[in-house]
Amino acid sequence: MNAPFPPAADVGVPVEQPMLVEDADAVAWDQSTDLLVVGLGGAGLAAALEGIERGLSVIAVDRYACGGSTAANGGxxxxxxxxxxxxxxxxxxxxxxxxxxxxxxxxxxxxxxxxxxxxxxxxxxxxxxxxxxxxxxxxxxxxxxxxxxxxxxxxxxxxxxxxxxxxxxxxxxxxxxAFGRDGKKAWGLGKFITEPMTQSALRLGLVFHRYSEARQLVVDRDGRVVGARILSTPEGSPEARRFAKYIARANMLLAALPPSIPLASITIALGNHYLRKASEIEAKARFSRLIRAREGVVLSAGGFIMNPAMVRRYAPAYATGMPNGTLGDQGSGILLGMSAGGATALMDKVSAWRFINPPKAWAQAIAVDRAGERFVDETVYGATMGEHIVDYRGGVAWLIYDKSLREAAFRQARDPKLVPFQRDVTLLNLLFNARKAPTLDALARRIGVDAEGLVRTVATYNAAARGEAQDPFGKEAVDMHPIERGPFYAMDISIDSRFLPLPVITFGGLRVAEESGQVLDRAGKPIAGLYAAGRTAVGLASQTYVSGLSFADCFFSGRRAARHAARANV
Known part of the structure; x- marks a missing residue:
């Protein structure tokens, strides 16, 4: 998809068209560096460290504190x-x-x-x-x-x-x-990798401007990106301290409850209240500076899942999913690249995560669509399950199980090995996301699924679970259990399930040359001086998602961009 640069009103981010200059040497730059990194999450950190190790001077800017979704994830x-x-x-x-x-x-x-x-x-x-x-x-x-x-x-x-x-x-x-504990949470653990590595980069000479947003690229007469205009809240000022406080509160409140959970509207409204207060500080306190980048600008500002306007524009099928990202995932890096003529791809592709194991009892059940038919081996990784549900089943699916599996799920929820969020999600859905009926036929009618299809599907599954036939999806006997002991239950695992939110992240971004990480224009040619990395670019994690591959791609693509820029510096 080689979409043109969209108006700010359509995407909610006021990225500006590039500043055109005749001669970079004649510009009154406020600062100069070899490599300018826009967004100090995983990809930006990797680019900064690699660049410094290869002899480049590096300045990094981040609208927030740094770390991004890489620091906030499960590590x-x-x-x-x-x-x-x-x-x-x-x-x-x-x-x-x-x-x-x-x-x-x-x-x-x-x-x-x-x-x-x-x-x-x-x-x-x-x-x-x-x-x-x-x-x-x-x-x-x-x-x-x-x-x-x-x-x-x-x-x-x-x-x-x-x-x-x-x-x-x-x-x-x-x-x-990542090796580290933060209570019993399974998120916010990436910091045990990113924080010490950020400190290492700072010790080695990284110059970092926090609370600083890249608003506009600077391009010379030959089409080379030579720097950027940055809007910064003065570091150490009372305004910066208030901004940090409001952003921390907004982050906490916006992540407190999934949107579908009762009372979430209150926490989301409060989170947006603090975001507005933070934006008011930026509007009054920020100053502008021009930073020259002699060897290149690396766009590493994350994806766009936290920008509802961009999601509705490029990936409307996922607009009802639960955004899985941090405040920086607004798409600004992608839009900056597009402003300089960068091409995009896979902007409509989003990863949706439907995890049902643990408890193992749910993975031993069956997932069906509106026709009452199975469509996957239920033991697959959650992103694969989510892809099948949203991309191929119209976003609607149900997990069907019986009394025996329900009892097993309750037992498994008490396993002390479970991470608290796994236990809580299991109990919440066993108690509040369970439609019940004495027969499969009655259950199908209750949830709006084809009754004949469901009865036939369960019969086929039970034969395989008893060892009388091969499972058509290759599911192993150890992961199967006959669904035969009434009453029978259905759990809504659709994209808009009220008690089982579907986390979603964006896959699409700027197209880059795979050897260098340079952003490609709409003719497929590299744009001199412009790189993209991490979720700002199409990369290794853009086909399907497995845990940690996005993090690994951030480091791979960030280091790649810095290596290429350093070669140009030799």
Whole structure:
């Protein structure tokens, strides 16, 4: 999709058309640097560190404090091929096995050469993280799950243990979870990697301007991006302190409850109240400065899932999902690239996450569509399940189970190994998201599903669960349980399920040259001096999502951009 640069009114972000200059040397720059990094999340941090290590001077700007969604996530970094952590845990992996697996999950969006380069660099990248203070550990969890117990830091964050995938690629635990605890939360853990690495970058010479937004690129007469205009709230000022306080409150309130949960409208309204107060400070206190970037500008400002206007414009099918990101995911980096003529792709593609394991009892049940038909092996990773529901089933699906599986789910919810959010989501949906009927036929009528289709589907499933036939989706017997003991239950797992929100993140972004990370124009040619990385760009995680692959792609693409800029500097 090579969409033209949209008006700010249509996308909610006031990015401006580039400032055109005849001669960069004649401009009265406020600051100059080799590399200017716009957005200091995972990708920006990687670009900054790599650039400094290769002899570049680097300035980074971030509208907020830094870290972005990388710091705010579950702290999972996808790596393999025999990393230091895998070897310490006794996990057998090889580059060939990792490449075989990723060809299934990521092989259509990027070239095989890029995928191979990512795999070959993976062990060294883990060593690089550790060298700069990132915290990882080798305690392994070998079972299928959406997220491991909090005392395990290496696990399978993907489909590698699912039978149909295991038959095509040798599995290995490749989810390297950040080593650290923040109470019993399973989010906000990426900071145990990003924070020490940010401190390392600052010690090595990174100049960082927080509370600073890139509003406009600067382009010379040859079409080269030579810098950017930045709006900054003065650091250390009373205004900056109030801004930080309001943003922290907004973040906390906006993430407090999923939009579909009762009372969420109150927390969301309060969050937006503090966002408005923060915006009022920016409107009055910010000053403008021009920063020259001699070797390039790296756009690494995240995706656009937190910008409802952009989601409605580019990916309307996902507008009712629960945005999974941080305040910086407004699409500003993508829009800056588009303003300079950058092409975009996959802007309508979004990853939707429907995790149903744990409890294992739900994975032993069946997912059906309006016709009462199954459409997937229910043990697949949550992003794969979500993709099937939204992309291929119109966003509507139900999980069907019986009294025996319901009893098992209640027992499993009491397992002390569960992360609290897994326990709470299980109990909430067992209690409030369960339609009940004495027969399958009656249940189908109650939820608006074709009764004949549901009865036929359950009969086919039960035969496979009893070992009388092969499951048409390849589900293994250990993951199956006959659905035969009434009463029967249906759980709404649709995109707009009230008690089971569907987290969504954007996949699309700027098209880049895979060898360099340079932004491509609409003719497919690199734009001199302009790079994009992380979720601002199309990359390894843009075909489908497995936990940690986006984090890993941020580091891969950020380092790639800095390496290319450094070569130009030699």
């Amino acid at each position: 999972v970094f996808y790596a393999g091929g025999g990393t230091t952590i895998q070897r310490e845990a006794g996990e057998d992996d090889s580059p060939e096995a990792m490449l075989d697996y990723l060809r299934i999950e990521a092989g259509k969006v990027v070239s095989d050469e890029t995928l191979r380069r990512f795999v070959e660099q993976s062990p060294e990248t883990v060593d690089w993280i550790l060298r700069h203070g990132g915290k990882l550990a080798a305690s392994v969890w070998k079972e299928k799950c959406s997220y491991p117990p909090l005392d395990r830091f290496l696990y399978h964050p993907d489909n590698s243990l699912v039978a149909s995938y295991r038959a095509r690629a040798k599995p290995a635990a490749r989810g390297h979870r």
